Amino acid sequence: MPTDSLAARVWRTDIAGAGAFVSYVVPRSPSQTVLEVVTYIQRRLDPTLAYRFACRVGMCGSCAMTVNGKARWTCRTHVQAVARDGVLEIAPLANLPVVRDLVTDMREFFDKWARAKGHLTPTTTRHDPLARVAPDSDKRRAVDAGIECIGCGVCYASCDVVRWNPRYLGPAALNRAWTLVNDVRDGGNRERLGAVAGDAGCHACHTQQTCTERCPKHLTPTAAIAGLKRLTALAALRGELP
Amino acid sequence: MSAARREALLWLASRVSAMILALCVVVHLATMIVAVRGGLTAAEILGRTRGSMVWALFYGTFVIAVAVHAPLGLRTVLGESARWPERVLDMGLLLFGILVLFTGLRAVVAVTMA
Amino acid sequence: MTARTNVLGVDWRTRGHAGWWAFALHRVSGVALTLFLPAHFWALGQALTGEAALSGFLAWTDQPLVRASEIALVFLLAAHLAGGVRLLFVEFRGWRAGWQPSLIAAVVGIATVCALSFALNLA
DSSP states (O other): OOTTEEEEEEEEEOTTSOEEEEEEEEEOOTTOBHHHHHHHIIIIIOTTOOOOOSOSSSSSOOOEEEETTEEEEGGGOBHHHHOBTTEEEEEOOTTSOEEETTEEOOHHHHHHHHHTTOSOOBSSOTTSOOOOOOTTSHHHHHHHHHHTOOOOOHHHHHOHHHHHOTTOOOHHHHHHHHHHHTOTTBOOHHHHHHHHOSTTTGGGOOOOOHHHHHOTTOOOHHHHHHHHHHHHHHHHHTTOOO | OOHHHHHHHHHHHHHHHHHHHHHHHHHHHHHHHHHTTTOOOHHHHHHHHTTOHHHHHHHHHHHHHHHHHHHHHHHHHHHHHTOOOHHHHHHHHHHHHHHHHHHHHHHHHHHHTO | OOOOSOTTOOOGGGTOSHHHHHHHHHHHHHHHHHHHHHHHHHHHHGGGGOHHHHHHHHHHTOSHHHHHHHHHHHHHHHHHHHHHHHHHHHHHHOOOSTTHHHHHHHHHHHHHHHHHHHHHHHO
16 A cells, blocks of 8 residues: 555445444555545545534634544644554544444433433523623633534544443543533522433442543543532532432 | 432441451461461460450451452442342341351450450 | 444554553552452451461461462552552542642552561561
């Protein structure tokens, strides 16, 4: 194979859902991303290849795949950084059901955000004045540390605890809950802490830190989950946990 | 008690016992490393510990903390890998905790009082 | 749609980082120490029947395989201690990722120093 081409092994599924890696030869180009490789295959080599993407610039969180064994956002991952001996292995995210080829069913992932009460419970109405939150307050800083999550599912797909305990809410949902726990405008913490405690919640986390290791936005879900562990334990002691 | 509250409290018990154990294990490791110098004899061990209230309290605390900590750790490991019914697992680990506590306190009595 | 949640089985490539190995060491050492506990307490309980019984047991421990196991247990105990202290700081003080690999290396270092000190004093 010429050095200016790449051997891409791509996970393909048949109508019954059984899958295998299929090899494609893709020409290299400067600053080529993994998403560009997948797009090239779909446009030039096999239009039946199914994959998911939208923004191509690391904002939407829809193009995450397993690249050479690790979950990554493919639009911002350079081939040069991850190809091993000119080979790129591209598979769907782990820990999620595969719809087809590289497309996973993200329902469970997002349902868990809802289960972790990952929505604001307002304490005021639109007729009240806007809340004033000091940017340098501890709580606002804690929110800032986790708020940039794009919901790509990389942490969820990388987490051993999700694999071992399918009910586990996962790093992204717990990280979202932690940003709301620290949101001074929110009034839903009693219910939220009850939802994120327990063996399907923050206490299942073993601090392996793979979520933190893999997060493309360099967030620290491990720290968010640790915060939830402390707060829920405190609430349990006080008898405030539903 | 709700499952959420139970798990949160068990987590806390595991971590508080871990903090106590951290101090105990530092002392235990230091004692071991010093004690084995020139060989370990029963007379040497018992000469140090027998009749000592300080060692009795220390090892007593150590045993109680480990009787909380070890079964909780095992509970997590087995809960993930063994897939036993929760009730069976919890009963088994309660018995294991009692075994550790009983044999542990017996050992403390043996080396400090008997 | 396939119901299979994991197409590739366990993939070790995603685990090859310090935090995961620290977890593995903590789990293996924890289980080993837990299984060792009842035996340890039983042995010390021998002293109930007098010093001679404990001496008899200690004489039994004077064989290469038992001695090697003791050194291994000291390593595991020190590793579980140091790794556990690290975890307590991550959970209670919110230590972030940056220097975790260095801390984890320190955990292994502390365990090695303890095991070697024990082994050298034993010799």
